[in-house]
Amino acid sequence: xxxxxxxxxxxxxxxxxxxxxxxxxxxxxxxxxxxxxxxxxxxxxxxxxxxxxxxxxxxxxxxxxxxxxxxxxxxxxxxxxxxxxxxxxxxxxxxxxxxxxxxxxxxxxxxxxxxxxxxxxxxxxxxxxxxxxxxxxxxxxxxxxxxxxxxxxxxxx
Numbered sequence: 001x002x003x004x005x006x007x008x009x010x011x012x013x014x015x016x017x018x019x020x021x022x023x024x025x026x027x028x029x030x031x032x033x034x035x036x037x038x039x040x041x042x043x044x045x046x047x048x049x050x051x052x053x054x055x056x057x058x059x060x061x062x063x064x065x066x067x068x069x070x071x072x073x074x075x076x077x078x079x080x081x082x083x084x085x086x087x088x089x090x091x092x093x094x095x096x097x098x099x100x101x102x103x104x105x106x107x108x109x110x111x112x113x114x115x116x117x118x119x120x121x122x123x124x125x126x127x128x129x130x131x132x133x134x135x136x137x138x139x140x141x142x143x144x145x146x147x148x149x150x151x152x153x154x155x156x157x
Contacts, residue, residue, distance in 0.1 A: 005032035010066070013073055018121060019088030030065075037066040039079065075119055077130030077143050084121045084128045089114075091121035092132065092139065099124050102132075103151055107140045 010030050014020040031038045040062035065079030075084075084091070092112055094102065102108050102122075115134055122132040122141060129151075131142040143151070 002031045002033055002038070005030035005037050010037055013066070014075075014083065017075075017119065018084065018090050020083060020086060024083050024086060031062070034068070036064045036068055036076075037073070038062045039065045039082070074142070075121075075131050077147060080121050080131055081128045087121050090116055090118070091123055092134070093123045093126070094129075096124075099129075099151075102139065102141050107138055109138055111137050112139070 007025075007030055011022050011025050014025075015022065027042050028039045029042050031040065063078055063082065064076050065083070066073040066075055092115060098108055098110075112134065117135050118133070119142070120132045120134045120139070122129045129141075129143070130147070133140045133142055
C-alpha cells in the first residue's frame with residue numbers, strides 16, 4: 001500500500017549523494033511503497049492523491065525515483081533523467097567511446113577521481129542517460145535492458 005514518504009529523507013539522499021538542491025523537488029510529492037519511492041506532481045493537491053491511495057487499488061503513483069534496498073536506496077534511470085540534470089557531484093560525463101564500450105560490454109575500468117564509490121549519474125553530451133554503479137575503478141551501467149538495447153541500436157552515438 002502506498003503512503004506519503006518522508007520528504008526530508010528523500011531530498012537528503014539526493015542532496016548528499018548528488019548535490020541536487022532542494023529547489024529541484026519543490027514541484028513534487030513523494031509516496032512510498034514496500035519496494036520504492038514514487039514521485040508525482042504537486043499540482044494535484046496532496047489530499048487528492050491520498051484519496052486515491054486509500055482505495056488500495058494502486059501499487060504506485062507517478063514515477064519510481066528510488067528502489068529500496070537492504071542497505072539504502074538505488075536511484076532509477078527514469079528518476080535521474082528528471083531530477084539529475086543539476087547534479088553537482090557523483091556524475092560522470094562519458095565520451096562517445098566510453099559510452100559505446102559501456103553499452104556493449106556492460107562496464108568500463110577507469111579511475112574517476114572526483115567520483116565516490118556508489119551510484120552515479122551517467123551523462124553524455126550533458127544529457128542524463130541514467131544510473132551507473134562505480135566501485136573500485138569499475139563503472140557499470142544500471143540502465144533497463146530495453147533502454148540499453150535502444151541506445152545500442154540508435155544512430156545517435
